[in-house]
Amino acid sequence: MAVMVLSLAPAWGQGAAPDAGQLLKRVRQAATLQENKDVKGQIRKRSVKVPFSMSLRGNLIAFQYQQGGVANRFDLKFRDRGQEILSWKNGRAAVLPVAQYSVPIAGTDVTYEDLSMRYLYWPAAKVVRDDAASTVKGRDCWIVQIPNPNPKVGQYAWVRVWIDKENGAMWQMDGIDGRGELAKRFMIDSVMKLKDGSWFFKRMKVEVRDPSNPRKTVSVSYIDMENP
Template identity: 55%
Template sequence: MKSFFKKILGAACIGLSLGALQAEPSADELLKAMRDMSVSQGEKDVQGQIRKGRTKIPFGMSVRNGVIAFQYKLNDVWNRFDLHIKAKGVDIMEVKDGKATVLPVAKYATPLAGTDVCYEDMSLRFLYWKGGVLEDAGEDARIKGRDCWVVRIQNPTKSGQFAWVRVWIDKENGTTWQIDGYGADGELKKRISITSVQKLKDGSWFFKQMKLEVRDPKDSSRTVALDYIEMDDLPGKK
């Protein structure tokens, strides 16, 4: 089948060749395909902004040799952190004065530049957890009118903001439409969803806007904060 939604933001919008998978792939196959795509698309450079209300934080991403670098601008200063992809998982690296050090686990959920988006949200490191399982989600498996596989991934450690996540992956084209992050109490903490996309001249697709919703700890059906990650038009947009 057609491969599209080329993967840059960790696995936010994924292009994966489902033709290489069986009709009903396992969760591990789907997750492996997503992880593999993070380093197989060559060099990329993209720009955009994180928007919370009237606050707009410029940011950029680049992909080089299996490293996804993130930068955001605060008070006219660019700050950087990297996602280093390894065979056994990923590391979030904080880069200062040209030197990269492993980001302390305690900082995973630290908000970036006054927004609700944290290091873990931006890097989507939880999509590199292994041991996912396919859920029988029934009607909940449809997102934006699309039939999806729903993969549940348990946090292999106690680090980070989520105990487990659920990921909606389009059955036809491999697009990741939605990611839900849950706390140890089983309640929804955050929802990350693709709200708009852009098509490139080569037939591939890339996300245009991604929405992050923070849910009320006392009522997980209620959104208490809302942020957007928005991409500039990419070169080659159709």
């Protein structure tokens, strides 16, 4: 989402809350500093299963997925001040229009914006919580709130992320709508160790909430990664 960002990052160490901007910078670097990797998985929602592969090559991540027997590809290209989402057609790449950021991929609950995690580049982030609510899967986390600098673009007015205090991994991401209500939640269910010794998430749960009752989950998808 840039999914590789969820691999375990270098240790942070304990102490006072760090600057939120620096936290997000380190999380972004965890993606671009990875060695070349090729991983496979699937996005599934009920009976819908969408196989995909992901190739990490420095500042470029290429996603390929199957839909109706047709291979589709889009890339995430990281830059110093953000990243581009590139879609491929007839062997050519073009920048994905912002109007398509919120389009679900192959009937799942996962969108191009979700996979890009472009909110990691938004400015004005701040650490907002450090209490019992900041613990996920038994891990102590910093909770970072990131406002959308252009709320008219994309699904979320702001995003809240849980970043592990010890290793910098992201365990949970909440997308908040313009009313300040939870619209979508991403949670890592399990992690796995790759052959090169690095860690990667094994399964992520994606919950879509009811707009009229944010406590109610109306749809669930999963992102499952294969253990190579």
